[in-house]
Amino acid sequence: MEKMPHWADIVLIPLISLVLSALLSALVILAIGENPWTAFKLMVDGALMRSSGWGYTLYYATNFIFTGLAVSVAFHARMFNIGGEGQAMLGGLGVALACLYIPWPHWSLAILGASAGAAIFGAFWALIPAYLQAKRGSHVVITTIMFNFIAAALLNYVLVSLLRPRGSMDPASAKFPEATHLPTFRDMFSTADNILFRGAPANVSFFIALAACVLVWFLIWRTKLGYEIRAFGHSESGAKYAGISPVRITVISMLISGALAGMMAINTTMGESERLVLNFTEGAGFIGIAVALMGRSHPFGVFLAAILFGFLYQGGAELALWTDIPRELIVVIQALVILFTGALDNMVRMPLEKMFLALRKGDA
Amino acid sequence: MTAPAIELKGISKAFGPVQANKDISISVMPGTIHGIIGENGAGKSTLMSILYGFYKADKGEIFIKGQKTQIPDSQAAIAAGIGMVFQHFKLVENFTVLENIILGAEDGGLLRPSLAKARKELAHLAKEYELNVDPDAMIENLSVGHQQRVEILKALYRQADILILDEPTGVLTPAEADQLFRILDRLREEGKTIILITHKLREIMDITDSVSVMRRGQMTDTVKTSETSPEHLAELMVGRKVLLRVDKKPATPGDTVLEVRNLRVTDDKGVERVKGIDLTVRRGEILGIAGVAGNGQSELLEVLGGYMNATGDITMNGATLPLIGKGAHGKSRRAAGIAHVPEDRQREGLIMEYAAWENSVFGYHHDPAYQNGLLMDNAGILAKAQEQMDRFDVRPPHPRLAAKNFSGGNQQKIVVAREIERNPDLLLIGQPTRGVDIGAIEFIHQQIVNLRDQGKAILLVSVELDEIMSLSDRIAVMFDGQIMGERDPAQTDEKELGLLMAGMNGEAA
């Protein structure tokens, strides 16, 4: 018999963790002399009450959907891909090369090409840690951390020494050609007399992120490969018995994970900055971990959690604008969410299980 | 009259809804060996864990040498003079023997004096009990038998006079087991009290003074060993007369299905586990492989199942099967007509978190019959699983329930059903009834015999000699990676097989 109902496991526990994180964050806001309720209202106003706010929220959410899915796929194979950040950086490189050096006739083709570039480069950056884990037993967490730093150094070198246009002081690539510019939500949803999403960076890549959610859901729960990935994640010895190659599954799931992480770059690099800049990932690779944990590694959960974090990001920016609360507040919230949903999971779970057990006894 | 060394009164312990120990009372006199016998899951280990302070009993009292004693943790157990040798040794593999011995029993903050003292004490113990071990050897370089000695020495070093051994011979060769019993004998002479937990009747009869039988968490009886018989104990253990023979017709073997020539397996530590095995299995017969656990049987199954490296030749229906690195994996083995019920269903045969229906195709999930274009045909698999579960009487018959929520016997039925359903030419089946309740044992045995009668070849590996004797049409005995000999079950007995299992070949002698 299960200790508690399934719905409690997937809904109640993340929710309680979220409430705990929110309460602690409220205490932090109180401690620095601001009113948590006013702060919350400001966040809601800035992120959700105007279409431009939503434009930012969804822009951030797009990044987090990609990185959250990336972490989730690896989680299903019981691997902790902490290297989403580095894989996204490489993805950015892929996007930049595709946009700068291939003469695309139209954005719709460019986005396909850039997505492929991002996915291939991101997957490549996950390949070496995956191979080392599968063949040499080097812990993928440690290698992906190392690869994050190597990626940062590489990106820095490429931008400063190779892609920087002559005469520019900025460590950034040249502007991408006009034909690769993606339609923003404003372009798509505004009418002549009603401008929506004014100035907001949300763009068509949001829909690619949604498609990725659906595809990942099919992959994990409906295909042979997903069956094998989950089986391997639950029991490596069982997988071997069933003729599932651990090396193959380790490498494939990390490649998918890396590709997804890399694809966040189409949103930031192609959709927003329209050139490759340093630090464009802004920690989204790490937020992916919070999103995956919160979303219980399920694409729908990841989608909801990504929207939530998108809201926090946009709301946090609003706070920094109007109050003395720095943007780093969201880093704190994000850390607390990871702590409660990931590391202190048992602290939330154990009392709940006891409660459900007691309830059941009461019924009997 | 002297007080008992250990006396338990009314011990009860529940894990959630499972009552592991129910009102258990037992009394062991000093200087005796007391056996506790029972099937897997009868509650023996839980009881001993309570005595060693790992678990707190819900109810009941413990008396040590007549004194009522609280044992809240291992520290208290050690202080009360109790030493425990666990089934899985609790040694630090890359520490020396000496370091393992003093761990937790050091004198003072610095190691040097403790090590010196232990070295002296060890020499003394070695002489007194014939417990010779090199104090500077690394544990990982010692044989299993020697590692067990280190565990005993650890207890003696802590001045234990009550020694509990949990299934101590499970991992030993018969020769090592005999040595262990000589040591235990010696300890008894020196006045130590020993509790021996086992499920092997022979050991109980050989060495104990008295024996308690446990069944389903309860103590069914305590008797003097000299006043009982193995048959009687077996009956107490399972609660009714045991069917020692399975009803089956004589075998009518046909063509050779599996042929193995000069098979050798070297594990990742570089130890040769299988040392050149030849065997054949024919249609319509059950070849039983007997042997003490750890003599290469598991590796043999894994090689045949396609997930262990080996050299040699394997042919199946006349065609050569590839070995690992040359195209072997579980998938190609299954395609060749080999089905495999692995020895450990929880680690290998099932994904415990998967629902029964998902497990019902585990290993065959890539079969085109279960695909629907790019996707898996989940509805079809579910329907088939339901039908299978009804036919094999899996309880509860709910295909959506995760495998971990079924009892051992029902889990095994899910695996057996899956493997038999594919209509294989050869069935590999390892420890078919380990941790399975009596009712399911009979059912599974019957399934194996039925399959044989349909003209399939069956390779059975079991450490239970009774099971081998009652099911097999031919018996091969493995020892130290080799086949010591082959016997006809009608013309052999447990004694002869036991000698072969101990590496003694009557013909050669």
Added chain:
Amino acid sequence: MDFLSLVQLLDTTVRLATPLLLACLAGLYSERAGIFDIGLEGKMLAAAFFSAAFAYTTGSVWLGLLAGVGVSLLLSGIHGLASITFRGNQLISGLAITMLASGMTVLIAQDWFKQGGRTPQLEGAARFEPITLPFAEALKDVPILGPVYQELISGHPILVYIAFALVPLTWWVLYRTRFGLRLRAVGENPASVDTAGVSVVGLRFAAVMICGVLCGLAGAYLATALQAGFVKDMTAGRGYIALAALIFAKWRPWYALWATLLFGLFQALELRPDLIETVIGIKVQGQLLGALPYILTVVILAGFVGKAIPPRAGGEPYVKER
């Protein structure tokens, strides 16, 4: 490259290796006890801020140090709670702690000092000053030995000497004391410790707390000795370099010293690219030097140059088996 530049380079190496060494030894205690800690970075960062903030506010670097160690211990306590008490995922906990520190330090710094997430410059008694060892001045002119003694060995803040002294001390504790024996045992096979009647939880908490103290020292050194005050994200990945060094050192104290000195040398060279160019005649990219510790660690992890085998029970919460 002349002799004096070499000595100066090594001197910089020592200064830059010190925080790495402290953090590496911190990780060593924790991981040897079976608790992985990828949160070294966060603990250092929090300690750096609190030590600088308290040193500035009180004017005493020692009170600053105490505050730094205190906050690092607090974070260690959270890590222990998550990974020992609640048997959570140690990697996730470490990551969360690093994030928590990176957010909280800026948040508090901004609220406290209103200088955009930094502390004011530290001066005088609010900083660790270099200590001139006896005869440093007198021996200055002795050839070779003089400059080595005066530049390289003398003239460091006290924390540098403490860090280097901790290497033999750690070795001694680990291999010569009861505590060390138990610590290593609990990282290899906690059941062996548990059945011997010693508390696994107690030992692991002790190790995690020692880790906290050492991370505290590392952070305090950064903000109050190496630099004069806290700036946002000032650890700049040093916690991860220390982690890399720990793997490089195969979890052994003396190797940890050599590994952190090597990585310190890379950092020193990054500051002086001209030196490499004069010596080998090729311009080496600064980014490459920065990435070198990570690349070397991946190579080591891959097992191409001697296999690094972590403590066997590392990362696994201890659950008594039935």
